[in-house]
Amino acid sequence: MELSSIKLAILDIDGVVIKGRTPIPGATKGIRLLEENNVKVIYLTNNSTRPRKRIVGLLKEIGINVSVYDVFTSSYLTALYLDKEANKNDRIFIIGEEGIVYELEEMGFQNLFWSNYEPPIDYVIVGMDKNFNFQKLTYAQHAILSGAKFIATNTDPTFPTENGLIPGGGSIVKAVEIASKKQPIIIGKPEIVGLRLILNKFKISDLENVIFIGDRIETDLIAGKRLGCKTGIVLSGVTTKDELEKLENSLKPDFYGENLLDLLGGKNYGDRI
């Protein structure tokens, strides 16, 4: 791949850089190659549960030094979205974990509720919550039916753990959607609300200079295509080469590789398949 035309590389984390807590071969060398070529590297995950500083620590453990300003989670992007759209004293009900509460607090929002509330509520934010229950669902339903705006951090149906799949934030979002008969505004991939906020932050308008590299077709690749930037898929996560070959041509990524280093050093998709 010709790296001189790329200014910004957006890397998905799980399946591209790490798997669980294990570094993926070729990832750190790939990141170094990008940086040596003066490509700004940032990290993006739909996982809403962790504060960004925790992800910085996780990456540091495997030898990747990154500033908290270069890590974007669906929770932080939700906070950035609300920073533009909401007032700091708006009342916000959260179905979610530490990541969402922390990022909203950091952004200056003061009226946050996550177990109960007194009406009115201006925003209901829904993400992954391992303590989700009927009562929280009822609170969210009542708030939305009373006019609160409904925001989903992400809609991943499942969530990978070391012991296999568990329900993801999307399963909880669906429950709220059905109970409230309202569609949420979705911040994370494959929607591009969050990606646009990132491009604004780095003042990048020419999408030709941007590549989005991930391991999932239905989130990473679709988001990149919708945004209109260059796209790359690594086979070090969930997608197989077979699945890439079956995609119709307009959906195929611009680049792919066994891992990040392979993708960056390899030829483009059309040459290799």
Ligand SMILES: [Mg+2]
């Ligand atoms: Mg991934």
